[in-house]
Amino acid sequence: MITEHLSPEIRQFLEELEALGFSLCLVGGITRDYFFANNFGFDLDFEIRPTRNLDISTDAWPIYYKKIHRFFSEKKLNFSELPYLITRIRYADKNFEFSSPRTEVDLPGNFTHHHFQAKLDPKLSYDISFKRRDLTINAIGIELDLNSPESEKIIDPFNGMDDLRNGILRNISDDFFLDSVRFLRLIRFKLKFEKFFIEEKLLSKLYLFNLSELSIHHFKEELFKSRPGEFLNFFSLLVKSKKIVIPDDFKIWIKYTFPVSVSTKEEILAYVFFQDENDAHKVSMFFSMPEKKLKDLKSFFRSYEEVLRMNKQDFLEILAQPVQAALKNELFKDLKNLEEKKEWRFILNLKPGSKELLIDLNHWKNVSVSSTELSSIDAPLRSYYQYFKTLKKIFLND
Known part of the structure; x- marks a missing residue:
């Protein structure tokens, strides 16, 4: 009972x-x-x-x-x-x-x-x-x-x-096809009950859905109640195979095949960003994300690519310079930027063929800097000194 x-x-x-x-x-x-x-x-x-x-x-x-x-x-x-x-x-x-x-x-x-x-x-x-x-x-x-x-x-x-x-997903009546949200719920329930199958008659009639007035609010609600990567892929499969009309704002979702691991809007944004920056802007708008989100993502990735270009000899040449001169190198702005925007580090797992940097982005957490050391550094450059000291430890064992 x-x-x-x-x-x-x-x-x-x-x-x-x-x-x-x-x-x-x-x-x-x-x-x-x-x-x-x-x-x-x-x-x-x-x-x-x-x-x-x-x-x-x-x-x-x-x-x-x-x-x-x-x-x-x-x-x-x-x-x-x-x-x-x-x-x-x-x-x-x-x-x-x-x-x-x-x-x-x-x-x-x-x-x-x-x-x-x-x-x-x-x-x-x-x-x-x-x-x-x-x-x-x-x-x-x-x-x-x-x-x-x-x-x-x-x-x-x-x-x-x-x-x-x-294990059957079956609609009660054809009124089912009059509500665009039920198309989304069907996707969610298919993913929730993985071993269930959509009843053949229901599957064959999905073309009856008219999603032209589909609500972004309800789409986001059903998407994040489910497993987003799989949800987007199944949405795309059904829309394309059944030739279902969707609003222009939703066409971004049938353009890509998403990793099944993506689970947040930030991960979705990052994955699309690696394919097409213009489409990433559409994703950002769809999710009503602050402009700063995409700006920070672009900034983080730009710094990552700049540091990625550097080989060991490049680092050694910078470290061979006097401290004050070395700290004026753009490298340290990029390292600081990677730290300040570290919430985007996960994106490196979403980029196909992503390569590792020669340095560990967590390494400088364990490097302390004393006030005495900083006193000899020009004020505008002091925030970079921890990264300089970290590189010396990595490449010069100093």
Whole structure:
């Protein structure tokens, strides 16, 4: 029983909600993951109805639903009200969402995440209210009865349990193709459940998606919930193979094959930077990154390439000069720059054929400089002296 995973605090919280006259059905990702891997997560989504002995009309339902808000207010709990009678609250280290049963009437020509007009109805059966969900495995519910836990009931109108057991990603209806975000969610779930396969009929109909109004916000959200490198590659594969229309801002993602290891926007930016600096600017804009990010990346890599050009003899010739003269060499500006922008060192692993420098960029951490030593150096050059001293230690054992 799933109620065994509830803490006493949460159990009491839900019992009090039931006592207000609500029936609670846990649905979505938490039930899917519970049945798939006996994993009980942190996000609890409930579809709520009046208890069966109550006859609440559609018109009276929004007023009746507000009992939840009064309950939270009396407990001095902060909550968020969203459209379609959705309420979110953080309680006892869990995220709760309570929503009304609803149907969704599609708005012609709208291919955004908000492509519908909602009709709220507390009397909807589960097979009707769950039909708005995307995949069968995400339309499995557990109707709770906190006073009689053994009476909890599995709600599975679209045979999601069978698909979960058989490893199938199957859409509930063709309404699936009206919401561009569901294309992204399909990619994420395919990567999350690696051994699952996309049902053949669904795969063959992906061309029905119109992604022309795809939201950058939702793309980034789904991308970083997943494994970004693989996500981008799968997105590219499906878009190209199914000839799906995408906005111009997204075309950068079908131009490259990304290393599966990339996991941050900085790594994505760096990888594209090595292919095409102009495209790197597009990536930076897509992720709304500060201009300084790309500027620092360019600066770091320029310094890296300057130092990379130097051989041992070049270093020795600089070290043979008097200290003051040596410190005026551009080398020390580059070494200092590599240290100041060291957060970009990881990019060297993303550059094909990347070569190692003759010096270890961490070496100067262990080289200390005394105030006495610095006193003999001109003030503008003092910040370079630690790097000079490090090079002497490396190449002259001094």
